[in-house]
Amino acid sequence: MAKKQFKAESKRLLDLMINSIYTHKEIFLRELISNASDAVDKLAYKALTDDQVGLNRDDFQITLTPDQLGRTLTISDNGIGMTRDELEQNLGTIARSGSLQFKQDMDAEKKADVDIIGQFGVGFYSAFMVADKVTVTSRAYGSDEAWCWESTGVDGYTLSPAEKEAPGTDIVLHIKADTEDDKYGEYLEQYRLDDLIKKYSDYIHYPIRMLMHKSRQKERPEDADEDYKSEWEDYDEWETLNSMVPLWQRPKSEVTEEEYNAFYKEHYGDWEDPLSVIHVRAEGQVEYKAMLYIPTRAPYDFYSRDFEKGLQLYSSGVLIMDKCADLLPDHFRFVRGVVDSPDFSLNISREVLQHTRQLKVIAANLEKKIKAELLRIQKDEREKYETFWASFGRQLKYGALEDYGAHKELLKDLLLFFSSKEGKLTTLAEYRGRMAEDQPYVYYASGESVEQIAKLPQVERILDKGYEILYLTDEPDEFIMDALGVWDEKPLKSVSDDDALPQTDEEKAEAEKKAEENKDVLDFVKETLGEKIKEARISKILKSGAVCLTADGPITLEMEKYFARMDQGQAQSMKAQRVLELNSDSGAFAALREALDSDREKAAKYAELLYDQALLIAGLPIEDTARYTELVCSLMQ
Ligand SMILES: Nc1ncnc2c1ncn2[C@@H]1O[C@H](COP(=O)(O)OP(=O)(O)OP(=O)(O)O)[C@@H](O)[C@H]1O
Numbered sequence: 001m002a003k004k005q006f007k008a009e010s011k012r013l014l015d016l017m018i019n020s021i022y023t024h025k026e027i028f029l030r031e032l033i034s035n036a037s038d039a040v041d042k043l044a045y046k047a048l049t050d051d052q053v054g055l056n057r058d059d060f061q062i063t064l065t066p067d068q069l070g071r072t073l074t075i076s077d078n079g080i081g082m083t084r085d086e087l088e089q090n091l092g093t094i095a096r097s098g099s100l101q102f103k104q105d106m107d108a109e110k111k112a113d114v115d116i117i118g119q120f121g122v123g124f125y126s127a128f129m130v131a132d133k134v135t136v137t138s139r140a141y142g143s144d145e146a147w148c149w150e151s152t153g154v155d156g157y158t159l160s161p162a163e164k165e166a167p168g169t170d171i172v173l174h175i176k177a178d179t180e181d182d183k184y185g186e187y188l189e190q191y192r193l194d195d196l197i198k199k200y201s202d203y204i205h206y207p208i209r210m211l212m213h214k215s216r217q218k219e220r221p222e223d224a225d226e227d228y229k230s231e232w233e234d235y236d237e238w239e240t241l242n243s244m245v246p247l248w249q250r251p252k253s254e255v256t257e258e259e260y261n262a263f264y265k266e267h268y269g270d271w272e273d274p275l276s277v278i279h280v281r282a283e284g285q286v287e288y289k290a291m292l293y294i295p296t297r298a299p300y301d302f303y304s305r306d307f308e309k310g311l312q313l314y315s316s317g318v319l320i321m322d323k324c325a326d327l328l329p330d331h332f333r334f335v336r337g338v339v340d341s342p343d344f345s346l347n348i349s350r351e352v353l354q355h356t357r358q359l360k361v362i363a364a365n366l367e368k369k370i371k372a373e374l375l376r377i378q379k380d381e382r383e384k385y386e387t388f389w390a391s392f393g394r395q396l397k398y399g400a401l402e403d404y405g406a407h408k409e410l411l412k413d414l415l416l417f418f419s420s421k422e423g424k425l426t427t428l429a430e431y432r433g434r435m436a437e438d439q440p441y442v443y444y445a446s447g448e449s450v451e452q453i454a455k456l457p458q459v460e461r462i463l464d465k466g467y468e469i470l471y472l473t474d475e476p477d478e479f480i481m482d483a484l485g486v487w488d489e490k491p492l493k494s495v496s497d498d499d500a501l502p503q504t505d506e507e508k509a510e511a512e513k514k515a516e517e518n519k520d521v522l523d524f525v526k527e528t529l530g531e532k533i534k535e536a537r538i539s540k541i542l543k544s545g546a547v548c549l550t551a552d553g554p555i556t557l558e559m560e561k562y563f564a565r566m567d568q569g570q571a572q573s574m575k576a577q578r579v580l581e582l583n584s585d586s587g588a589f590a591a592l593r594e595a596l597d598s599d600r601e602k603a604a605k606y607a608e609l610l611y612d613q614a615l616l617i618a619g620l621p622i623e624d625t626a627r628y629t630e631l632v633c634s635l636m637q
Contacts (some may be wrong), residue, residue: 030124039079097121288341331399457545
């Protein structure tokens with residue numbers, strides 16, 4: 001029998017195929033199963049119009065037969081098969097896809113009935129990654145002869161007549177001998193094959209079956225006495241390895257909550273039900289189906305570098321990528337789920353998806369859907385939203401700041417902050433809804449905890465006016481207020497800002513007068529404290545409190561704390577420009593003024609002490625604690 005040669009280019013191509021295109025050898029099974037599924041699809045399609053086929057959809061199947069002794073793995077299908085010419089053309093020419101041709105020749109309206117996977121004409125050759133010889137015996141539907149194609153890879157192939165009872169194809173892989181690095185024998189183990197089918201081909205529409213070798217406990221004989229020891233027996237049983245119809249392909253109305261939840265727990269290793277499921281069927285610009293889950297709680301590694309975001313990507317029921325990061329923006333990285341589309345432009349190895357328009361369109365649509373679902377939960381199921389917020393709120397806040405605030409408009413409605421008025425979490429929109437029109441600003445105050453903020457001297461005047469304050473206790477909060485700037489025409493304002501309460505002309509004149517009258521005291525305080533503060537001023541924001549610390553310029557005290565934590569207290573980390581605010585109506589101020597007139601040394605001690613008090617109130621450490629104690633004790637004498 002004359003050996004036909006692959007064309008020279010084909011030889012090189014084949015070598016490339018076998019050694020370079022795929023990163024994982026195990027995908028050979030995915031490719032061969034996809035081919036078998038295509039072949040079955042083609043015959044099933046024919047059966048729609050041709051009664052002669054004599055097979056129903058339920059009769060089609062793909063079988064796997066591992067033979068450990070003979071070291072072969074056979075993949076059989078009862079699909080359309082190949083004629084001699086087709087064997088030669090399709091398997092003898094690399095990059096020729098009979099499947100693509102088939103799809104192109106099909107009537108447009110029938111295309112919806114089939115899900116042809118093959119398009120590049122290369123997948124078959126991946127068999128040579130694990131086999132040193134491949135034998136294909138095929139009988140085409142409508143033909144009464146069968147042919148055998150055989151090849152050892154680079155060396156070309158032979159074609160010879162063969163026997164085969166029914167139409168279809170048997171592909172026998174002669175599995176390579178094990179090496180130090182590669183244990184090819186694993187592809188003969190039934191459980192490994194089962195795993196691979198579940199991983200890559202679980203949603204192939206036809207049953208993939210394997211005769212499984214199992215063992216079971218024998219039934220206890222009726223006359224067994226007390227000493228009876230249970231016995232085991234081996235048996236073989238055909239098992240369908242794939243689940244076939246993916247949940248997301250079914251109409252939403254036909255999937256129960258239990259089914260959604262069971263899928264989630266099984267696939268994403270969570271023991272708790274998800275907070276919500278988003279099931280999408282899109283038919284616009286890009287056709288796809290998606291099933292997304294919002295988890296109830298963050299996985300333990302969520303806020304660590306180890307956490308990998310991404311959705312599983314399927315194309316026509318075949319797994320293409322386990323974590324496609326491009327489908328999820330970082331701010332929604334907690335979402336889990338699946339996207340399936342026949343429209344993806346895959347690259348030849350089906351492993352990496354090219355950055356396509358389709359992917360961008362899908363990602364943008366999903367982002368909108370996720371936001372809409374979160375808003376729905378926020379509105380209709382507040383308690384649930386708060387559970388979500390406890391786990392993922394931080395992620396959304398950081399998301400609003402990422403990329404120089406590019407996503408803040410999208411995320412701002414989802415954010416929650418603690419409300420002084422409600423005594424619980426609120427959205428900015430809800431705050432705005434409660435706000436009287438003559439209230440000039442949306443107020444916020446920052447600190448370590450809600451309790452600590454509530455006691456800050458600078459919140460007193462604002463609360464006394466009946467205004468609501470957002471208590472910010474999380475690191476990114478102030479940065480968010482900065483980034484947002486205004487909410488529905490009302491500026492966001494820190495209660496520590498000098499102009500937190502707008503002043504009338506009279507009040508302004510009064511304040512200026514006070515500052516002028518007390519200039520000597522303020523100069524003295526500044527002189528005593530030196531570089532520690534930028535300025536001492538008569539406060540416009542204190543009511544009954546004697547003193548507090550604020551910051552001039554863009555960096556607030558809370559931001560300073562944040563930067564210090566980030567740099568682990570390095571000296572060069574960004575510092576706020578501190579302003580010591582003094583209440584000229586307070587007893588402490590009167591004492592300071594009196595001391596300044598009578599005992600400057602004592603006055604200096606007062607100034608230092610007031611500064612330390614202000615640090616304590618702001619939740620900042622006293623710089624020299626020994627000196628502080630000394631001050632207090634000396635003033636007590
Ligand atoms: N089991 C089979 N039954 C019938 N025809 C087959 C079978 N396996 C392969 N073929 C034919 O051989 C062709 C080449 O297969 P190959 O796997 O190399 O490429 P493909 O499936 O078309 O594309 P892709 O590289 O995208 O998988 C197929 O298009 C199909 O016509």
